[in-house]
Amino acid sequence: MIFKSAQAPSPLQNPSAEMGRVEELVTSLPVATICFDVNGGFICANSEFRALVQGSSIDFERLSKDELCAQLESARDLPSLTPEVGVFGAKQAPVAELSQLSNGRVVELLERTLKIEGVGEYKLQQWVDHTPMARSCSETESEMRLLLELINQVPDQIYFKDVNSRFTRINPSLAKRYGIASASEALGKSDADYYSKEHAQQTRAEELEIMRTAKPVFNQMHHEVWDNGSESWNVSTKMPMFNSKGEVVGVTGISHDITEHKRREADAWRQANYDSLTTLANRNYFLQQLSARLTRAKHTG
Template identity: 45%
Template sequence: MRTVLRDISGRAESEEERGREIGGEISPLQDQLFLLETLMDNVPDSIYFKDRQSRFTRINRHAAARYGIASPELAVDRTDADFFTEEHAAQALRDEQEIIRTGQPLVNLEEKETLADGSVRWVSTTKLPLHDRAGNIVGTFGISRDITERKRIEEQLQRMAFYDALTDLPNRALFFDRVQHLFQRARRPLDNSMFAVLYLDLDGFKAINDSLGHQAGDELLVGTARRLERCLRPADTLARIGGDEFTLLVDEIGCEADATGVAARIHEELVAPIKVRGHEVFASVSVGIALSSAGFENPDDMLREADAAMYRAKTAGRAIGRSKAHPSTGA
């Protein structure tokens, strides 16, 4: 225990000189304070104490460094508003007033801390009521652990799970999720909204790969993705769901012509060649459309039908294939 304290405190010499009995049976008040200070100043978390008006009465060294002040003493009598954005300070004040009112702690709050200088960190904070020896609540205290790195990795995992690394578009899983949401909405009574799934496959993509190389193929996929994005409205979802296959979820369409209109816009966007490794490549896609009004059971069925319609369009040499299942479009 002594060794550990010495290692982390860096005050071993003075401790030895004064002959303190850290951890001994009888520990004078001074030693208790010394222990507390050692703990406060060496934990890699921010610790603070505040009075009932949310003014700092004490913070530790880690917190001082985080708040951008030279020493912990400089925080005394100041408030969060002196160090954080107005919004953050207001939220902290609300939290602390609630703790004082209820006597209940707030445990592991995950919050995005923005300092006045604009720097952002994620922290996990536990805030508790501070009692005096008579049991009265005299303020609050809290401990904040920096979880920025964990958050960064979580976000990265989220991206890897739901986005395509090459084009940065949503992937199959996210696309299905979005379609699923619209199916759920459609089950609600009085919902008359219609949506469409467009299934796109690049024509002759294999030949690009074979003649210009795989990297050129990749660039064409990215270039096509950027062109397709121009055909979207904010609520739409464009995804890359396979090699040279893209899908588009178009919500809130009034009639079938709205969906074929989007397909026509896609063809227009792809009229101009895409520059790939110094070559001008003409990309074209075959498009299949499935409309929610055809009454599909689930997203799987709807996608399969859009895919089949695309395939029919491709084999027939037509630009746009419509869902057979839709009574008004036929095949």
């Protein structure tokens, strides 16, 4: 930041006039600004800066530039606002170096060098007030935290997919089901990476239809065949996802595993219809088959 003067006096000719020019420039800036000399000593601050720190514990006129920076560093304990892409509840990275003053204001520190030709060089700190944004982000983060607690703890599998049916996010329950250490390992992959080719083709066809019609499918039973030949059952709900323009950009779903229920159901049927010693069909089985055939014969004439 360089300011030129048509009649630039020597820095030694009129120090008071020079300081007056510096204060005038700092005062004219619309952002909260404090000015220091090259050694870090306080020179002046504009009214925006004084209003910003009013009510805080910062005695800025008694602090050097480095001491003021140290106070801001110690106040950088705000929660981060941007989660790592693709992972529910991952460690978050801050979008800016924000500090919260004791008066509740949230600021970002920007440092500038002010050079006035014929006068000298000065150090500026501009404190950008992000309080409204920080409050809004804090409220959003609180809501997100509640949602993430549900998503991360529920035993059902939750996932988001793009238009190519590739995972963009999955929850820990689905990661565990896939036998992977981290949910991020599934990003960019599809059902074809975990299930048999036939099952992957079936789910892809279902998701294409959901995206085509933009209509959800509720409580659909799936018989899953994994790439290692094992089998499982689940009941799933899938819904289309939309962007801000209302365009379909993928699908989201939640699946509830009913494999154990299906096994118990099969065991109960087997015990009811087969002898435990001979493993042969018992009287109850024959009676059921006879009843079913008689019913069919009656309907067919």
